[in-house]
Amino acid sequence: MSHPSARQLLEAVQLFLKEAEAALPQRLGFHAKVAGNVLAIVARELEADPDSAEQAALSAFGGAAGACAGLREGSLSPADPALLAALTRAAVARLDVDNPRYPTLARLKEQP
């Protein structure tokens, strides 16, 4: 391929932000670091599709909107083991993209 992919463009901006972070005054430098983290999320989201993964995990309950409505109306119980297992899969799918190093992620992936 002769032109950089979306992923490669992101990597280029991430490199630039790293450079900028060191050169910028404190507050802007911090924002450059945050911006770099945001791009890392975007890069992971290009690979995975957390919205679809969440919908798939909760399909038996009408997807995310259905699960939310059921819990709000009381037709779903917060003690339902199948619902808790599905919510665990949904939470894992999102966190894999948003912060794969978050300690609770590894704990949720362990069998209870």
Next chain:
Amino acid sequence: MATRPATAEGRETLSMLDPAGAAGREALALALGQALGAPVAIRDVVALSGGANSATWRVDAETESPEGPASRRFIFQRSANALGLPRRVQAEVMRRAAGLGVPVPPVIAVPAPETGLGDSVITGFVEGEALAPRWLRDDRYAAAREALALQCGTALARLHGAPRSHWDGLPLASGSGSELLSNLFATYRRIGVDVPAFDLAFAWLRPRMPDRSPTCLVHGDFRSGNILVGPDGLTAVLDWELPHHSVPEEDLGWLCVQAWRFGAWQKPVGGFAAREALLSAYRAAGGTVEADSLWTWEVFGNLKWGMSCLQLADDHVSGRVPSVERAAIGRRVSEVAADLVHAIARGDL
């Protein structure tokens, strides 16, 4: 010269003096001189931190004393908007908390509106590390971390042990646990997004949050990021911006929220202790609390933090406060969602 203070996100603020500028220093010297009853010369004003709601400066001054000139340090703190409790009320809560034996920075002065210093307070400078990740990780604070559960449990028991009359005359909010939960749910629906783990937590909490009337004053934001820690432990409880009438478990549970453990999740109390250590310290100092109800409020605290993430993200998404920082915080909702699912599905966090 009146300038716009350096607030985090350029939110509209009243015109106030820059405390580091010439006129600001003059106003500070005047306010301090009046409070101390002696002339004060300002040597330096250093910005320490600026958030969306509040900004803090260190003030190095020279005061006259019977023994001759003395160097003294102060903290100048002011609100960046009119959303919170007035500083005059916060200062009065701090004075009365100090009277109960809670370690708080001594209140020196609450500058009057005509000083141009804004809604602000001047306190004494207390030694200690404010950055929790530093005192949670650094070897120099190993002994401090050992001592903190006892010190925090004791400080909270003293605060909560005061009769309601101790806070007479102060315009402070009051509400039961179930009212706090309904308010949080109303905010959730106003933002209008669907986070399944949040609805799980609301459904789990609804039958558990107590209806009983408030029994005490709570600090309202007692966490590892809001205390000062020295080599021997707690030196001061900071940020008295959210005190209100509630039940003791609100403060105790909030201190256990995952976000304030800064990665040290094995130590549920602020990343430095086990829950049992906090509970036994709290009881030894005369407080009454049950482990079950602490757990309910800990889950509530995590949900409340998740709702803060959602609200900060909504500031960006709605266009009110465009900010990369707030946009990024929106994705921390996933962290809290995972914590809530873990807490409810597995009974611990």
